[in-house]
Amino acid sequence: MLxxxxxxxxxxxxxxxxMGSRYPSRxxxxxxxxxAMIKGNWSITRSIFDLDKDGYGTAIYEIKTAKEIYSLxxxxxxxxxxxxxxxxxxxxxxxxxxxxxxQLNKKDLNRLKKNIPLQETGRNSPKELVLSRANKSVRLFxxxxxxxxxxxxxxxxxINDVGYLLRTTAVYGSxxxxxxxxxxxxxxxxxxxxFRAEMxxxxxxxxxxxxxxxxxxxxxxxxxxxKLHKNIKQHLGIGNSTGxxxxxxxxxxxxLIHKWMSQFYLTLNxxxxxxxxxxxxxxxxxxxxxxxxxxxxxxxxxDEFQLKKxxxxxxxxxxxxxxxxxxxxxxxxxxxxxxxxxxxxxNLNFDAQEIVNVQLIxxxxxxxxxxxxxxxxxDDMHIQIxxxxxxxxxxxxxxxxxxxxxDFSKKENSYLFWYISEEKLEPRLGERYNENGAxxxxxxxxxxxxxxxxxxxxxxxxxxxxxxxxxxxxxPEYRGIIRRIQTLSNYDHGEVNDxxxxxxxxxxxxxxxxxxxxxxxRYDPKSDRWLRVSFFAGAPFYDNLSHxxxxxxxxxxxxxxxx
Amino acid sequence: MGYSFYEVYxxxxxxxxxxxxxxxxxxxxxxxxxxxxxxxxxxxxxxxxSITMLDNQFNGILNIKDNDQEIDLNHQSILMKGPGIIDYxxxxxxxxxxxxxxxxxxxxxxxxxxxxxxxxxxxxxxQLIFYxxxxxxxxxxxxxxxxxxxxxxxxxxFTQNQVEIILSNQKNISLIDNVEKKIxxxxxxxxxxxxxxxxxxxxxxxxxxxxxxFVPESEESRNRGAGGGDDND
Numbered sequence: 001m002l003x004x005x006x007x008x009x010x011x012x013x014x015x016x017x018x019m020g021s022r023y024p025s026r027x028x029x030x031x032x033x034x035x036a037m038i039k040g041n042w043s044i045t046r047s048i049f050d051l052d053k054d055g056y057g058t059a060i061y062e063i064k065t066a067k068e069i070y071s072l073x074x075x076x077x078x079x080x081x082x083x084x085x086x087x088x089x090x091x092x093x094x095x096x097x098x099x100x101x102x103q104l105n106k107k108d109l110n111r112l113k114k115n116i117p118l119q120e121t122g123r124n125s126p127k128e129l130v131l132s133r134a135n136k137s138v139r140l141f142x143x144x145x146x147x148x149x150x151x152x153x154x155x156x157x158x159i160n161d162v163g164y165l166l167r168t169t170a171v172y173g174s175x176x177x178x179x180x181x182x183x184x185x186x187x188x189x190x191x192x193x194x195f196r197a198e199m200x201x202x203x204x205x206x207x208x209x210x211x212x213x214x215x216x217x218x219x220x221x222x223x224x225x226x227k228l229h230k231n232i233k234q235h236l237g238i239g240n241s242t243g244x245x246x247x248x249x250x251x252x253x254x255x256l257i258h259k260w261m262s263q264f265y266l267t268l269n270x271x272x273x274x275x276x277x278x279x280x281x282x283x284x285x286x287x288x289x290x291x292x293x294x295x296x297x298x299x300x301x302x303d304e305f306q307l308k309k310x311x312x313x314x315x316x317x318x319x320x321x322x323x324x325x326x327x328x329x330x331x332x333x334x335x336x337x338x339x340x341x342x343x344x345x346x347n348l349n350f351d352a353q354e355i356v357n358v359q360l361i362x363x364x365x366x367x368x369x370x371x372x373x374x375x376x377x378x379d380d381m382h383i384q385i386x387x388x389x390x391x392x393x394x395x396x397x398x399x400x401x402x403x404x405x406x407d408f409s410k411k412e413n414s415y416l417f418w419y420i421s422e423e424k425l426e427p428r429l430g431e432r433y434n435e436n437g438a439x440x441x442x443x444x445x446x447x448x449x450x451x452x453x454x455x456x457x458x459x460x461x462x463x464x465x466x467x468x469x470x471x472x473x474x475x476p477e478y479r480g481i482i483r484r485i486q487t488l489s490n491y492d493h494g495e496v497n498d499x500x501x502x503x504x505x506x507x508x509x510x511x512x513x514x515x516x517x518x519x520x521x522r523y524d525p526k527s528d529r530w531l532r533v534s535f536f537a538g539a540p541f542y543d544n545l546s547h548x549x550x551x552x553x554x555x556x557x558x559x560x561x562x563x
Numbered sequence: 564m565g566y567s568f569y570e571v572y573x574x575x576x577x578x579x580x581x582x583x584x585x586x587x588x589x590x591x592x593x594x595x596x597x598x599x600x601x602x603x604x605x606x607x608x609x610x611x612x613s614i615t616m617l618d619n620q621f622n623g624i625l626n627i628k629d630n631d632q633e634i635d636l637n638h639q640s641i642l643m644k645g646p647g648i649i650d651y652x653x654x655x656x657x658x659x660x661x662x663x664x665x666x667x668x669x670x671x672x673x674x675x676x677x678x679x680x681x682x683x684x685x686x687x688x689x690q691l692i693f694y695x696x697x698x699x700x701x702x703x704x705x706x707x708x709x710x711x712x713x714x715x716x717x718x719x720x721f722t723q724n725q726v727e728i729i730l731s732n733q734k735n736i737s738l739i740d741n742v743e744k745k746i747x748x749x750x751x752x753x754x755x756x757x758x759x760x761x762x763x764x765x766x767x768x769x770x771x772x773x774x775x776x777f778v779p780e781s782e783e784s785r786n787r788g789a790g791g792g793d794d795n796d
Contacts, residue, residue: 179567469651476623
């Protein structure tokens with residue numbers, strides 16, 4: 001099957017700076033999960049809500065689908081402020097969760113009650129799809145309880161400043177800690193798309209976050225307490241703290257990453273090459289850009305780099321809004337969308353270009369939505385055993401020119417090394433010349449590995465006519481990198497086109513790339529290695545979710561709920 | 564205790580890396596072990612039993628000459644040599660309809676099975692045959708991602724530790740007298756629905772080796788990692 005992406009773009013979208021400029025789109029997993037929920041007529045019911053007056057206890061939400069029932073079990077417990085931490089080494093959380101296949105019986109509930117609060121040190125079974133935990137926002141949770149218990153609504157500005165009541169610090173799936181392997185989940189459950197089960201769990205955790213705050217407020221003052229107003233509630237997302245764990249995923253699953261990117265660009269290409277701009281669509285497009293601009297003006301971050309990016313993007317969006325309005329005034333119905341995208345490429349920063357892309361995709365659901373249902377690919381990689389070495393060298397020259405240009409003998413180009421931490425078996429970054437452990441480096445520096453192979457092959461011209469299979473009999477140490485190069489020869493966007501060992505690497509760019517496909521918004525970097533985001537901010541809650549509003553929550557702003 | 568396929572694969576991968584297998588060779592070996600465990604063929608136990616010949620002794624180099632049809636493995640592990648052997652003979656299949664080769668002094672030939680299963684997406688038919696007793700040989704018939712395992716009690720000339728592998732682009736008839744085990748997509752899904760239960764002692768041994776690749780986190784990394792500096796708001 002041909003895996004090439006047909007794009008007329010001159011740049012590679014897989015450099016770190018471009019990857020760190022991405023925004024969620026209709027193809028993002030949170031969006032496609034909610035669409036699947038509406039399309040499949042899934043229902044969510046709170047079957048157990050056994051919490052004490054302080055909000056500690058057990059709740060179960062059942063998600064009924066045509067095929068089967070799934071249960072999200074929530075355990076809430078007391079946690080002192082001193083114990084509350086987003087760090088992966090934390091051992092206790094305000095709330096913990098599991099998404100279970102089927103209705104929970106007493107035996108399974110007891111098993112989960114013992115294991116889920118332990119998180120990584122507990123055990124799950126293939127009946128569980130997702131394991132997660134979330135802490136309360138110290139800034140917002142108590143404030144909202146206080147307001148509601150007095151019969152008042154919190155100010156939407158206060159909600160906007162934080163964005164969530166609960167913040168997940170891990171959402172595990174796909175075989176971790178005994179959970180169902182994805183090859184089973186994909187084949188045997190409804191969740192045949194990557195991270196769909198995780199997104200469902202996160203969406204229901206958001207439901208729980210509001211039920212929890214309202215429950216606690218009610219018990220503080222049963223006579224006066226009120227529930228959250230629909231509009232204020234909808235502005236709440238579910239928070240997420242994300243660290244380096246996401247970065248190695250991108251390197252280890254290149255075919256999957258290519259698939260996500262190829263579906264994105266296929267959508268854009270179909271739109272820009274076959275659809276001219278009509279007046280109605282152009283009006284909608286301008287409205288969407290204005291909404292995104294308003295979002296950028298409202299979203300809060302303390303990170304100076306992100307603040308600058310947001311500010312510049314807002315200015316650049318103004319430019320393209322102006323340009324689009326001019327086109328509208330000219331009323332030329334023969335203009336193609338490619339004209340607007342070309343203008344964006346030439347005149348806007350990367351972030352604003354991505355906003356233009358995702359807002360354009362919003363206008364063509366019949367193109368984007370089917371592609372969003374085809375975002376999975378196998379991780380299998382194969383060695384092309386009969387290829388000869390000179391042909392392999394040509395592959396490398398063609399696909400890895402970015403890597404073979406790098407001088408890895410310079411310290412700054414091999415400054416970092418990726419390792420697995422002893423404490424929680426999580427990926428970490430070390431400084432090769434200042435820290436111990438580089439001898440246990442993970443094989444994630446693809447550029448360096450490619451360069452080493454390339455230099456070896458160039459210096460051994462006597463083996464140019466060998467088949468790869470024959471070469472590997474003598475040099476089995478190159479199996480991994482050759483398999484990768486060959487497998488990805490037709491996967492244009494599987495590889496990060498940058499050296500992730502370089503001193504100036506910003507790992508957060510890789511996190512943002514992955515988070516954009518998840519559908520995260522409100523990027524709030526806390527260092528170059530971790531950030532906070534929100535999921536489902538602005539999305540309708542289940543009691544209000546319908547065909548009409550399921551798609552209207554991208555770049556949500558404080559004014560989005562007035563209609 | 565039960566584990567997922569992902570956990571068995573990841574632990575095996577880390578163990579191979581910890582024992583000095585290079586990148587790529589570690590992935591192949593981990594796949595072999597995890598696949599056997601998934602199909603109730605004691606992958607982790609087999610790995611545990613062969614640690615002494617693997618640990619810091621990786622040697623995947625093979626000296627096969629162009630017309631060689633017999634390879635003396637000298638009891639070196641298939642976990643090191645197997646992937647190269649299968650790749651090499653599969654590459655010869657491009658110009659022939661069928662390849663038959665023999666391995667002598669080959670311990671634990673079961674380890675070839677996952678490699679042949681994986682090759683089944685490119686090779687129409689393969690067969691792994693080895694000595695079981697004076698009167699019986701064990702045959703593994705692999706076609707279309709389906710494996711039949713059984714014995715044949717027809718007269719044979721196999722000796723102990725001798726293995727024959729057939730790779731073919733033609734359909735072949737199974738020589739198995741009684742099929743004792745079938746591995747199919749259905750059986751694999753069935754096993755995934757229940758946890759994998761590797762031998763406990765062997766698992767503990769492998770986990771300990773896997774732990775070798777972990778690095779104590781530095782203070783710098785801790786401060787700049789998730790939650791660092793601002794973890795409670």
